[in-house]
Amino acid sequence: MRLAIRHDTSYRYSAPVSLAHHVAHLQPLQDSHQRLLQHGVDIDPEGASVHRGQDAFGNAVQWFTLQAQHDALRVRASSLVEVRARHGVVDPTASAAWDDRVAALAYRAGAPYLAQVEFAQPSPFVPRLAALGDYARVSFPRGRPLVAAALDLMQRLHTDFDYQPAATQVDTPLAESFAQRRGVCQDFAHLLCGGLRMLGLPARYVSGYLLTRPPGGVADLLGADASHAWVQVWVGEAVGVAADGWLDLDPTNAMIPGETHVRLAIGRDYGDVAPLRGVILGGGRHALSVAVSTTLIAAGPELASESREETLGP
DSSP: OEEEEEEEEEEEEEEEEEEEEEEEOOSOOOBTTEEEEEEEEEEESSOOEEEEEEOTTSOEEEEEEEOSOEEEEEEEEEEEEEEOOSOOSOOTTSBOBHHHHHHHHSOOTTOOOOGGGGGGSOBTTBOOOHHHHHHHHTTOOTTOBHHHHHHHHHHHHHHHSEEOTTSSOTTOOHHHHHHHTEEOHHHHHHHHHHHHHHTTOOEEEEEEEEOSSOTTOSSOOSSOSSOEEEEEEEOOSBTTSOTTSEEEEBTTTTBOOOTTEEEEEEESSHHHHOSEEEEEEEOOSEEEEEEEEEEEEOSSSEEEEEEEEEEEOO
């Protein structure tokens, strides 16, 4: 699938901003399953000092500074991406037992370091939560194949929690999201990460984009009103799972992501991969609006377009 993405972020300030430093995760990942054909970022007002590089997780990052006074900021990222499904036909029963995988990750003096262990630890947005661990453990009886257990937990979260736009804020605590049983895709991803990590399993937070209605789809998928979020759990070698051993799970839609999901950045939680964040001098109160459009493109003519817009008050 070839997808064209436009991601607009706008800030309006009640007082002038004299200095602003921002960091952006707006460039999609590129690997054997996702090819970045075009990408550009436009910043208004002009004159920003821009630097590009990678963060600790290998994501493309853009840092920019505005020193001219401004009372509004608009950042538009435009990307053209070719996506291939990362996974084949996944057999839930054809994977190692989940508790064997956890045991293999346990610390042993002199044993080689396993990078996956980093994602089994708590993080700022996904602290340890005993109640969430108890909830997740129902899907993980001793000896159950890891893929089957992870799929079951994803499905339970999808069933037991309600997707409600604007039900939570970026900084809503994980415990509150769990208690109120509702949230947005960020909350669903944090909850799935938290449940898996409470059992000792590595889980990564994935930010990206989603085509609202795939070709031939009967109903719209959830979470395409802005950037989307889902999870990768490390299962190791398993039938149908990508060679790197990370299985993608979208709890908001209870599905294994395929060609309709564009991976933007990967980290421990939202805080590592927020599309745009920064520090400003001045500004007073502000209003934020985000608009994302994801368009399916064939060899020539446009086939389908989906657009959503969200406006957040001060």
